[in-house]
Amino acid sequence: MNNENTALAQDERLRSFEEYVGEGKAIEPRDWMPEGYRSHLIRQISQHAHSEVIGMQPEGNWITRAPSIRAKQILLAKIQDEGGHGLYLYSAAETLGISREEMLEQLQTGKAKYSNIFNYPSLTWADIGAIGWLVDGAAIVNQVSLQRTSYGPYSRAMVRICKEESFHQRQGYEIMANMMKGTPEQREMAQDAMNRWWWPSLMMFGPHDGDSPHSADAFRWKIKRHSNDELRQKFIDKTVQQAEVIGLTIPDADLKWNEETGHYDHGEINWDEFYRVIKGNGPLNKQRIAHHIKAHEEGAWVREAAQAYKQKQAQKYN
Amino acid sequence: MATDSQLDLWEVFIQGRNGSHHTHAGSVHASDKKMALQNARDIYTRRGEGSSIWVVPAVAISASNPEDAEAFFDPADDKVYRHPTFYQMPEGAKQI
């Protein structure tokens, strides 16, 4: 009888929770929430945070080789922003009851994923252009949609991130535009970067809606506001024109404007590649995590010194 | 011997410019006040978003309980006379 009552009370709570988020209202850290909502958010926000942090690696690779002081300053500022984005998001995830230590552990042991795109190498300076323009461009489309996600701290982090992102995309597009005005070799380099980053950028939005494992809950709870395919289409529609303006070709023979739908049709995405990289077999999965662990371990003495200093100060003044 | 940890959690409040409120911006990890302030500056004011920062150890904050929100805030519910619209002004009176 008692159990039945608690079960009924739980149902009632779930119903009123879903009604509440259904009205477009925000959930805050201390509000009651179903366990599934909490765990979905922890997974999504921590993976988002990990992506920002791991995403610093392919770009960091080019800081010492940036072609001018201007380019170097811009790249440094951009990468510093990404570190900040990671921190906003770790903070948001922490409000759900997971610790920073646990999240790092999940990343370093491979239990938590990060965006597949950062397992590809940045081979030339044009890749820095392609990453800013295409990878940040795709991320922006997703993040703009997430500004209205139902969990307050996540939504606020997204608003802050979106304000900072538009410079990221513009600096990347500027690099591509400049290279397309350069020598034949530079134009070729830009086109080559475009060819390598285009498809992985489309994969960033995740599988087609029907194959997306957690999407039903995410929609009902208003964590997700637009489907993977909708967001991907939005990205394609705005990027095609930008490529045309600077003379780049999109590496998709099936890409064409569809008068009826008012959108571009595009060719089939190679999902085998997507799943192969997700399972850890992309070009750089192992290197990315090994580098993260190395940096983390090399920083341990700084954290230890800070703790020791704190303890010493406490002894002095207490 | 100190062990490796991600340090303590601090909440960050930023004042955009003199004359406005300090508003909650997010949180940082740090081992002391000075580090908390510097981290908050680097993380939340990279584009001149602030003229002043407060950092508060997260453990020092007391928050009202959302489960009790209805009872906690209901003393304000039946006091409509605290709002100017409650009062009937004579026809024709101006600037009041």
Ligand SMILES: [Fe+2]
């Ligand atoms: Fe970012």
Ligand SMILES: [Fe+2]
């Ligand atoms: Fe970015």
